[in-house]
Amino acid sequence: MRRPILDFGFRILDCLALPLLLYGLSAAADAPKSYALIVTGISGDADHYRKFWTLTSQLHGTLKSRFGYTDERIYCLFEDKGSKPGLVRETSHKKHILRVLDDLKGKMQAQDRLFVFVIGHADYDGEHASIHLPGPDMRDAELAAALDALPTPRILAAVTTPNSGYFLKHLSKPGRIVITATKPGKELSETIFPYCFVEALRDNATDADGDGRLSVKELFRATRARVEAFYKEKDLISTEHCLLDDNGDGIGTRELDENAADGEVASKTYFELVLGG
Numbered sequence: 524m525r526r527p528i529l530d531f532g533f534r535i536l537d538c539l540a541l542p543l544l545l546y547g548l549s550a551a552a553d554a555p556k557s558y559a560l561i562v563t564g565i566s567g568d569a570d571h572y573r574k575f576w577t578l579t580s581q582l583h584g585t586l587k588s589r590f591g592y593t594d595e596r597i598y599c600l601f602e603d604k605g606s607k608p609g610l611v612r613e614t615s616h617k618k619h620i621l622r623v624l625d626d627l628k629g630k631m632q633a634q635d636r637l638f639v640f641v642i643g644h645a646d647y648d649g650e651h652a653s654i655h656l657p658g659p660d661m662r663d664a665e666l667a668a669a670l671d672a673l674p675t676p677r678i679l680a681a682v683t684t685p686n687s688g689y690f691l692k693h694l695s696k697p698g699r700i701v702i703t704a705t706k707p708g709k710e711l712s713e714t715i716f717p718y719c720f721v722e723a724l725r726d727n728a729t730d731a732d733g734d735g736r737l738s739v740k741e742l743f744r745a746t747r748a749r750v751e752a753f754y755k756e757k758d759l760i761s762t763e764h765c766l767l768d769d770n771g772d773g774i775g776t777r778e779l780d781e782n783a784a785d786g787e788v789a790s791k792t793y794f795e796l797v798l799g800g
Contacts, residue, residue, distance in 0.1 A: 555634045555677075558596045559586055560623060562615055564643025564655045564684070565602050574718075575642055576605055582640060582721050583610055589725065591797040598623045602657050617661045624669040636677045639670070642717050645684035652689035654682075667693040679739060679792065683717035685710065688766060688775070697771035700739055700789050705763045706775070712762040719749035724794070735796055740779055740789040743767050747777070 563579045566572035583599050586592040600615040600623065613619035627637065644655040653660040667690075670678055676698040682690045687703040688710060694701045704716030723729045723745040724737075731741050747765050754761040766775030769788035776785035 553632075553634070555636060556596065556631070557590075557592055557636045557638070558627060558631065559592055559598065559638045559640070560620075560627075561597070561599045562620055562639070562641045562643075562654070563601045564615055564641070564645075565657050567644065567655075572602075576601070578642055578717055578721060580605070580607060580610060582724070585721065585725050586638075589796060590794050598627075615656050616658045617656055617665070618658075620656075620661060620666075621669055624673065628673055631673055631675050633675050634677070635675050637673065637675065637679070639678065639680040640717075640720075641680075641682045641684060641687075643684050644713075645682075645686045647686040647689050647711070652686045654684060663690045663693040666690070670694065670699075671696070677792075681720065683714060683720065685712060685714055685763075687714075691766060691768055691775050692773035695768050695771055695773035695775075698769075698788060699771070700767065700769045700792060701775070702739075702743060702768075703766050703775065706766055706777075710763055714763045715753055716746065716750055716763055716765055719753070720746045723749060730796075737794040737796060738790055739767075739792045739794070740786050742794070743789060744779060 561579055561582055563575050566575050579599065579601055583597060586597055587594070598612050599610055600613050600619055601611045602615055604614070605611045613623065631637065641654060645652050646655070651662045651664060653662050670680065676696070679700045679702070680694050681702040682694070683704040685705060688705040688707040691701055691703055691707065704714040720742070723742055726745070729741055729745040730737050731745070743765070750763065750765060751761070764777060766777055767779065767785055767789060768775040769785050772784070774784070776783045779786040779789070
């Protein structure tokens with residue numbers, strides 16, 4: 524003979540557990556997701572190929588090991604498939620960059636985050652700056668239009684090429700953080716900014732306040748300091764002056780002090796360290 528009280532008791536527990544389970548699944552589904560798009564343009568020679576590949580693979584590994592990005596959410600585009608199987612999703616042709624961003628347009632939600640990092644060479648024709656890619660180059664306005672189509676404003680776009688300062692006026696948007704290795708002007712020499720950026724991203728000391736959270740403001744300041752130290756140590760005149768814009772005016776700021784026009788959004792936007800990272 525069945526014992527109704529026990530049966531009823533299990534049904535009560537089931538009824539309580541199911542909403543909790545569904546709530547947990549819903550909360551997990553609604554939690555912000557972090558995506559990354561690494562675009563490395565054409566190298567042009569064997570030395571730059573080696574440098575660009577090392578930098579690209581280091582950034583990919585750092586995002587995974589220190590900040591918990593998953594392989595599925597890192598889109599790495601390089602001029603070829605590289606030397607590490609599975610790391611490069613697509614070659615960095617313009618059509619592939621646009622395809623990835625269109626794919627993200629369908630995947631991302633308003634609360635999700637996207638980190639875009641551009642490595643390589645670029646030029647400026649008097650109106651537009653263009654990233655040098657295999658095949659047709661990509662103009663600043665084309666990249667801006669693809670980012671504007673995404674459903675999230677939570678974008679950090681770091682363009683680390685020569686002539687990158689010209690990207691500011693196109694990529695700038697309220698709530699979006701844009702970082703460039705150079706200011707607008709004749710800063711067309713090769714940049715060391717991307718190497719300093721990845722070094723700072725990998726360094727525990729970049730978390731200046733020691734709170735276990737790496738803000739974009741801390742990261743920018745640490746990168747800028749490394750760039751300045753490089754030129755001072757080599758006794759060279761600096762050919763690059765990095766900028767950060769997060770107020771949407773397209774101008775950018777170098778010194779992020781308390782009176783700076785930019786830096787508020789960057790101070791509240793974090794790369795979250797994972798345990799053991």
